Amino acid sequence: MNAMAATVAAPPLRQRLHWSDRIAHGGLLAIVLLLVLGLLAPLVAILSQSLQGNGAGAGLSAFTSYLASPALLGSLWNSVWVSLLVTAIVVPLAFTFAYALTRSCMPGKAVLRSTMLLPLLAPSLLSAISMIYWFGNQGIAKDFWQGLGFSGIYGAPGIVLAQCFATFPHVLMILVTALSLADARLYEAADAMGTGMVRKFFTITLPGAKYGLISAALVCFTLVITDFGVPKVVGGNFNVLATDVFKLVIGQQDFQRGAVVALLLLLPAVLTFGVDALVLRKQTATLTARAVALVPRPRRGFDTLMALYCLAIAALVLAMFGMAVFASFAKFWPYNLAPSLNHYVAGLVDAGVSTALFNSLKLAAGTAVVGTLVVFVGAYLLEKTRGMDALRPVVRLLATLPMAVPGLVLGLGYIFFFNAPGNPLNMLYQTLPLMVLCTVVHFYTTGHITMVTALKAIDAEFESVSASLKVPQYKTFWRVTLPICLPVLLDVSRYFFINAMTTISAVVFLYSPDTRLASLAILNLDEAGDTGPAAAMAVLIAATSAVVTLAYLGLGKLVDKRTQAWRAPAR
Numbered sequence: 001m002n003a004m005a006a007t008v009a010a011p012p013l014r015q016r017l018h019w020s021d022r023i024a025h026g027g028l029l030a031i032v033l034l035l036v037l038g039l040l041a042p043l044v045a046i047l048s049q050s051l052q053g054n055g056a057g058a059g060l061s062a063f064t065s066y067l068a069s070p071a072l073l074g075s076l077w078n079s080v081w082v083s084l085l086v087t088a089i090v091v092p093l094a095f096t097f098a099y100a101l102t103r104s105c106m107p108g109k110a111v112l113r114s115t116m117l118l119p120l121l122a123p124s125l126l127s128a129i130s131m132i133y134w135f136g137n138q139g140i141a142k143d144f145w146q147g148l149g150f151s152g153i154y155g156a157p158g159i160v161l162a163q164c165f166a167t168f169p170h171v172l173m174i175l176v177t178a179l180s181l182a183d184a185r186l187y188e189a190a191d192a193m194g195t196g197m198v199r200k201f202f203t204i205t206l207p208g209a210k211y212g213l214i215s216a217a218l219v220c221f222t223l224v225i226t227d228f229g230v231p232k233v234v235g236g237n238f239n240v241l242a243t244d245v246f247k248l249v250i251g252q253q254d255f256q257r258g259a260v261v262a263l264l265l266l267l268p269a270v271l272t273f274g275v276d277a278l279v280l281r282k283q284t285a286t287l288t289a290r291a292v293a294l295v296p297r298p299r300r301g302f303d304t305l306m307a308l309y310c311l312a313i314a315a316l317v318l319a320m321f322g323m324a325v326f327a328s329f330a331k332f333w334p335y336n337l338a339p340s341l342n343h344y345v346a347g348l349v350d351a352g353v354s355t356a357l358f359n360s361l362k363l364a365a366g367t368a369v370v371g372t373l374v375v376f377v378g379a380y381l382l383e384k385t386r387g388m389d390a391l392r393p394v395v396r397l398l399a400t401l402p403m404a405v406p407g408l409v410l411g412l413g414y415i416f417f418f419n420a421p422g423n424p425l426n427m428l429y430q431t432l433p434l435m436v437l438c439t440v441v442h443f444y445t446t447g448h449i450t451m452v453t454a455l456k457a458i459d460a461e462f463e464s465v466s467a468s469l470k471v472p473q474y475k476t477f478w479r480v481t482l483p484i485c486l487p488v489l490l491d492v493s494r495y496f497f498i499n500a501m502t503t504i505s506a507v508v509f510l511y512s513p514d515t516r517l518a519s520l521a522i523l524n525l526d527e528a529g530d531t532g533p534a535a536a537m538a539v540l541i542a543a544t545s546a547v548v549t550l551a552y553l554g555l556g557k558l559v560d561k562r563t564q565a566w567r568a569p570a571r
Contacts, residue, residue: 042413178212
């Protein structure tokens, strides 16, 4: 009887954790700690700074005083309507371009698509500087611009025009993906029923791409309302929230009101992030296992029309890019347009931008290595390990949250948190490692989603079979998971590198004279009236990004040849 009682009272057996599981749990905790320090703590610091004051309700009074200020309230309205206008212009234009790429048989699709992605290689400042050379006070098309009814390029017209160029490639990539996921069976059924082309567009194409359209519109709105570089260069006296934050913090040293404006700048981004998450939750699969890929059929008239449209849009992008390149070599604009390297010498040597360019390369390389490593480890531990189930939703939330935080807000939060005298991490302030951390966190979400998508595509049976054969998990990782994911790792690394080379808003508050970046040096040159050297440095950043992109593409082909032979069809 006693033996039976002892048997009943015996505690249940618990599976003993393997040492690899303990390492995985430690890795997850490290990822959480990194995101808490690099994301949550700075945001809490901004909230705390905005609520500081004397007496009860001091924090609320800071918000009410801001909303009662006509000038700052005007900045809020300016930010909203400009962002809405750019979105209303860019999304239809990009949708038509994406439709031409995916639904026509026009020639030169790869060249046209590559041309439209050129703005991604340069800071958004490049489009703003090009607008000055085209339509500014000494622009070559100034009379044409004024003939359209505009008094000048500075202000809302310049911001809208420059932002259209800067945001177009982001919107285009989303819409091309949305339109590529089409089931040809729906169109075949519509053809069998005698449905016309216009009716098919409104009943099949648009409903199938509606989630992509919503996401593209939200991304465009967020990019415009949170951008700092373009309004700083061509904004003139037209104030927006992003420039208000900079003026309050750097110009007036009013950190509390700067924190209040930063929180207001955070609201539209969080709202669009929430709407996008809700849309994705309601989205259903449009490409099922039985779907048939849609292959466009040649239609001479339609293909010609689409080719002419895409050539016109691509010509505008090349004109914007080409003007920046041409002006960077012009000896003395607009009186002596002979080619010269004066602006490059003035920027690299006289203004000391060579050091800044080297700092940018160090930041980009550090971000590419650290960001790719952290994102891959975090995604792998999240998808391919077990245990600590309560922590995993927290990791997923922290990994997607950076998408909703504008770079300007994140950078301001780093001032309040890492520059606090009582913070033991204060020694990192204005150093390159802190700028690497800020840049990694700022662009973390896209890399994380990309890696998670790649890891989810690998069947979990690989790990199950390895465990049944008593193969250690690290061997499965080294021989199976890592080789399969290498192309995606290169894509994520390139994404981090290019964004670190061109970022402005996330690090504008964090640099010192020794850690100044090339993208920030362009701002300094433009403020000093040295538009030519500023254009030269923007072109230099774009050229550096292009060379690195080509190097990544070459490395990608080598990786595909050595590790992705299994993807090729058997002969």
